[in-house]
Amino acid sequence: MDHIVIIGNGISGVTLARHIRKLSDKKITIISAESDYFFSRTALMYIYMGHMKFEHTQPYENWFWKKNRIDLVNGFVEKVETDAKKLILKGGSSISYDKLIIATGSKPNKFGWPGQDLDGVQGLYSKQDLEMLEVNAPNNKVCNRAVIVGGGLIGIEMAEMLRSRDIPVTFLVREKSFWNGVLPAGESAMVNEHILEHHIDLRLDTNLDKILADENGRAKAVVTDKGETIACNVVGLTAGVTPNIDFLKDSGIELGRGVKVNRLLETNVKDVYAIGDCAEQHEGIGSRRPIEAVWYTGRMMGEALAQTICGNEREYNPGHWFNSAKFLDVEYQTYGWVFSERNKKDTEQHFHWRHPEEKVCITVAFDKDSHKFLGINTFGIRMRHEIFDQWLTENKDMDHVMTYLKDANFDPEFYKLYEDEIVAKYNADFNKNISLKKKSWKRIFSIA
Amino acid sequence: MGNFDRSMSLAGEPPKALNTGQKLAVLTGMIGMGILILQLFNLKLGNTALWLTVSIVAIFAGIIWFSQAAYAHKHKGIKNDGIWFKSISSRGVLAWMAGIALTGFYIVLYFYPEYLGLVKDGDNTGLIALFDPLSKGLSGNPASQWFVYGTMYTVAILAFGAKFIWKYRHNKYEQLRTVSVMFFQTAFAFFIPEIMARLNGDLPYYDLKNMWPLNYYNFERYRINGFIDSGSVGMTMLFFGIISIFVISPFLTYKYGKRWYCSWVCGCGGLAETAGDSFRQLSDKSKFAWKVERWVVHSVVVFVTLMTTAVIYSYLGNDTSKYWLTKTMFISGVAVILTAIFAWVMIYKREELAKDAKYGAIGYFTIIAVLIGMHFFSDSANIFIFKAETLRTTYSFLIGSIFSGVIGTGFYPILGNRVWCRFGCPMAAMLGFQQRMFSKFRITTNGGQCISCGNCSTYCEMGIDVRAYAQKGENIVRSSCVGCGICSAVCPRGVLKLENGPEKGRINSQDVLLGNDVDLMDLVNNK
Numbered sequence: 001m002d003h004i005v006i007i008g009n010g011i012s013g014v015t016l017a018r019h020i021r022k023l024s025d026k027k028i029t030i031i032s033a034e035s036d037y038f039f040s041r042t043a044l045m046y047i048y049m050g051h052m053k054f055e056h057t058q059p060y061e062n063w064f065w066k067k068n069r070i071d072l073v074n075g076f077v078e079k080v081e082t083d084a085k086k087l088i089l090k091g092g093s094s095i096s097y098d099k100l101i102i103a104t105g106s107k108p109n110k111f112g113w114p115g116q117d118l119d120g121v122q123g124l125y126s127k128q129d130l131e132m133l134e135v136n137a138p139n140n141k142v143c144n145r146a147v148i149v150g151g152g153l154i155g156i157e158m159a160e161m162l163r164s165r166d167i168p169v170t171f172l173v174r175e176k177s178f179w180n181g182v183l184p185a186g187e188s189a190m191v192n193e194h195i196l197e198h199h200i201d202l203r204l205d206t207n208l209d210k211i212l213a214d215e216n217g218r219a220k221a222v223v224t225d226k227g228e229t230i231a232c233n234v235v236g237l238t239a240g241v242t243p244n245i246d247f248l249k250d251s252g253i254e255l256g257r258g259v260k261v262n263r264l265l266e267t268n269v270k271d272v273y274a275i276g277d278c279a280e281q282h283e284g285i286g287s288r289r290p291i292e293a294v295w296y297t298g299r300m301m302g303e304a305l306a307q308t309i310c311g312n313e314r315e316y317n318p319g320h321w322f323n324s325a326k327f328l329d330v331e332y333q334t335y336g337w338v339f340s341e342r343n344k345k346d347t348e349q350h351f352h353w354r355h356p357e358e359k360v361c362i363t364v365a366f367d368k369d370s371h372k373f374l375g376i377n378t379f380g381i382r383m384r385h386e387i388f389d390q391w392l393t394e395n396k397d398m399d400h401v402m403t404y405l406k407d408a409n410f411d412p413e414f415y416k417l418y419e420d421e422i423v424a425k426y427n428a429d430f431n432k433n434i435s436l437k438k439k440s441w442k443r444i445f446s447i448a
Numbered sequence: 449m450g451n452f453d454r455s456m457s458l459a460g461e462p463p464k465a466l467n468t469g470q471k472l473a474v475l476t477g478m479i480g481m482g483i484l485i486l487q488l489f490n491l492k493l494g495n496t497a498l499w500l501t502v503s504i505v506a507i508f509a510g511i512i513w514f515s516q517a518a519y520a521h522k523h524k525g526i527k528n529d530g531i532w533f534k535s536i537s538s539r540g541v542l543a544w545m546a547g548i549a550l551t552g553f554y555i556v557l558y559f560y561p562e563y564l565g566l567v568k569d570g571d572n573t574g575l576i577a578l579f580d581p582l583s584k585g586l587s588g589n590p591a592s593q594w595f596v597y598g599t600m601y602t603v604a605i606l607a608f609g610a611k612f613i614w615k616y617r618h619n620k621y622e623q624l625r626t627v628s629v630m631f632f633q634t635a636f637a638f639f640i641p642e643i644m645a646r647l648n649g650d651l652p653y654y655d656l657k658n659m660w661p662l663n664y665y666n667f668e669r670y671r672i673n674g675f676i677d678s679g680s681v682g683m684t685m686l687f688f689g690i691i692s693i694f695v696i697s698p699f700l701t702y703k704y705g706k707r708w709y710c711s712w713v714c715g716c717g718g719l720a721e722t723a724g725d726s727f728r729q730l731s732d733k734s735k736f737a738w739k740v741e742r743w744v745v746h747s748v749v750v751f752v753t754l755m756t757t758a759v760i761y762s763y764l765g766n767d768t769s770k771y772w773l774t775k776t777m778f779i780s781g782v783a784v785i786l787t788a789i790f791a792w793v794m795i796y797k798r799e800e801l802a803k804d805a806k807y808g809a810i811g812y813f814t815i816i817a818v819l820i821g822m823h824f825f826s827d828s829a830n831i832f833i834f835k836a837e838t839l840r841t842t843y844s845f846l847i848g849s850i851f852s853g854v855i856g857t858g859f860y861p862i863l864g865n866r867v868w869c870r871f872g873c874p875m876a877a878m879l880g881f882q883q884r885m886f887s888k889f890r891i892t893t894n895g896g897q898c899i900s901c902g903n904c905s906t907y908c909e910m911g912i913d914v915r916a917y918a919q920k921g922e923n924i925v926r927s928s929c930v931g932c933g934i935c936s937a938v939c940p941r942g943v944l945k946l947e948n949g950p951e952k953g954r955i956n957s958q959d960v961l962l963g964n965d966v967d968l969m970d971l972v973n974n975k
Contacts, residue, residue, distance in 0.1 A: 040900040049530075050529055051531060051906070052906050059919060164530070299961070303960045303968065303972075314968060315965075317967070318964055319962070322897065324941040325941075326940040326941065329523050333941070333942055382945070385894045385896060386895055393966075410942060412933060414624055416620070441949050442950075445953060
């Protein structure tokens with residue numbers, strides 16, 4: 001019987017294990033040094049904020065693993081010997097495998113800043129990072145101010161966490177506007193405002209120069225590239241993540257920034273695969289990046305690879321792009337591709353609508369010439385995944401999207417809806433005469 | 449979890465501390481409560497109407513002020529910061545103290561009302577006497593322990609309802625639902641029955657929204673006599689009680705799910721959603737708890753069905769010339785209705801029931817066997833060896849008092865706010881059965897957007913592991929769901945939506961989620 005060994009018990013590795021178990025009787029072992037049981041990484045922030053306890057972030061009860069014959073090993077893999085098909089764990093023990101899957105996720109980026117390894121300087125990725133934050137910043141007496149470096153999704157989450165304990169936060173963002181490498185200008189500007197509303201000291205267009213230490217080797221201040229010194233006790237490094245693959249250096253497995261894989265998620269070494277954040281495609285699929293450090297893509301790779309491992313060869317062939325996040329109180333969803341001004345092609349045109357008072361806006365991307373719908377970003381409005389997925393598949397045009405916009409809304413019942421305002425602005429902007437169709441359950445559920 | 453000791457942190461973890469406004473608000477509310485507690489010692493305060501007003505106003509003001517201090521300065525959005533750090537909402541010392549105090553109150557209320565000042569023949573004293581002026585003003589009668597309880601219950605739903613509305617000021621569904629329970633409690637449970645008692649003394653106290661089997665005593669002899677003796681008003685009420693069960697409730701549950709009752713109308717639900725909101729995260733989400741829930745709540749359904757049948761059976765006669773409904777007719781009628789429901793479910797909904805069908809069958813055949821036995825082996829007063837009256841008093845004691853009151857509400861801070869609704873309420877179980885089998889209601893999971901964070905499961909007061917469905921891309925169609933909508937509210941990624949749609953495709957299990965390879969989805973999901 002094949003022994004499938006998975007390094008990493010995050011969403012990718014666990015999805016893979018579950019699907020292999022559904023399809024086969026193979027022996028499955030998951031190795032992790034981070035936690036005994038699978039937990040949702042995206043939920044770590046809620047533990048610090050007191051919304052949940054750690055146990056609530058575990059999607060399966062502890063009996064689940066034994067019942068499904070998935071062996072869990074708490075250990076740290078130091079070395080992979082692909083010739084002997086063997087893993088060497090910290091402490092010297094070893095585990096043999098028939099097939100090995102690397103699903104070790106990411107680690108926070110560090111760009112060689114002076115002082116980046118001082119006490120009180122940390123990223124926010126792992127369970128251990130969260131525990132460290134609890135020590136470094138239990139309250140605003142121990143932590144008078146935190147400086148967060150890097151304006152992405154983890155950065156804004158970390159700011160929200162610290163603010164929940166009334167800890168003053170300074171947020172250094174390299175870009176001229178928050179996350180504007182990804183978000184179009186109007187949305188990015190709205191998030192800037194929302195960050196300030198939450199009393200976060202947002203410093204746009206500002207880089208970290210160095211971190212200063214006190215006499216005990218703890219961070220005591222940061223110096224920015226503008227020459228300003230900001231006193232603080234905690235420095236959060238949230239300038240993106242990078243694949244967590246140092247232990248593979250001499251393994252013979254081809255590495256780039258991540259573990260190089262083909263569309264079947266195979267590495268250059270037979271019977272060794274990589275999935276999730278740590279996998280790097282030779283070329284990005286469609287408009288996707290070669291490394292996709294997103295919850296959903298990790299899950300999809302797990303779903304696809306399980307088929308291959310169980311004898312039904314399947315490429316990783318993701319469907320239409322989608323993602324979501326929450327910026328403090330504002331939910332964000334995206335379906336299809338909406339690129340920022342920085343990254344969009346000349347043929348991509350945008351329609352933007354923003355509510356005059358509320359933190360609600362949308363941006364719809366379409367092809368300038370054919371008016372084909374390309375993608376949508378929504379802030380403060382929930383949208384129905386199935387509907388947009390279908391519209392993208394059917395290459396619907398902008399007029400269709402606007403006409404049937406009510407079908408796509410997924411806000412809770414009785415919420416104020418904004419389709420009328422949105423379509424009115426669309427008509428005005430593009431000199432159109434679209435009239436909204438009433439929401440139709442029949443259309444919605446013939447899809448879903 | 450960590451290798452450090454949290455208790456070493458001298459200042460503790462905010463945001464569990466109360467701010468100044470909240471502290472003053474607690475003081476104000478406690479003064480109001482203090483007046484009531486002093487009454488237990490039979491302190492003579494003189495102008496009781498004035499002191500009652502002061503007390504209730506202080507409690508109201510305290511709760512509203514507390515809410516204002518807690519939420520007004522914050523942005524609208526989810527307000528769960530520090531829930532698991534606060535003693536009261538995480539089974540800490542305060543929670544246990546509150547639990548013990550509430551439990552004690554319920555025991556006194558149900559079994560020793562004389563300690564509250566109830567005097568059978570003569571003027572009330574103590575706490576109950578304090579409420580005499582209000583009761584006399586409404587119904588003309590002196591207060592009873594139930595009037596005191598009903599007043600406090602209404603005050604709690606109104607004041608904590610205002611708090612809840614403030615907390616969810618970004619969420620229209622939560623606001624409307626809360627206004628609805630506040631209205632039904634105040635009008636239907638509090639004012640209307642009192643005023644009807646004033647207009648017509650013979651009418652039994654009747655909270656019209658409170659239908660059988662939650663209102664398990666509705667068809668007892670004294671009430672039926674009361675209805676009949678009160679002429680057309682009484683008969684209308686009796687008729688309403690019956691069509692609520694057989695027409696109104698099935699229709700609304702079909703259209704909207706059982707939420708129309710459990711979280712928009714019901715008084716028990718109303719208290720749970722308002723005063724009990726701080727405890728919703730305490731419900732047990734384990735699969736074991738779900739198993740216990742199904743056995744216990746369905747046993748209560750069997751119990752209440754048998755008990756009610758036996759009670760009605762015991763006072764009916766055998767002579768058709770005296771009254772059209774005889775013992776034989778009644779018991780055959782019950783058997784026919786139950787058989788029709790059972791047969792319909794087994795024929796049309798067998799697949800949806802899966803292995804639960806077995807338990808359903810056990811329940812059904814138990815009832816039928818007992819009914820047959822009842823008819824052939826009992827005399828007019830006895831059911832087997834028990835008196836119908838004994839069955840009734842046992843139900844009333846075990847389920848009506850201990851389960852719904854002492855455990856159901858007294859244990860809010862320990863077991864969560866819907867313990868009664870989840871484990872004990874036969875009404876919820878019956879509506880739930882219909883919700884699972886025959887309803888348009890579901891919580892739709894939004895494609896592949898779930899990140900398994902667990903907020904939905906944590907804040908589900910009914911202990912449903914919502915995430916278990918959402919992370920599979922599967923809609924949530926569970927009999928216990930009361931449709932409070934909090935899972936949808938706390939979801940950070942917009943994954944869940946309560947809605948009523950076509951029955952087809954309502955239950956949609958899938959292994960590969962939307963967003964992946966369409967061929968792979970076809971292969972795995974349609975096998």
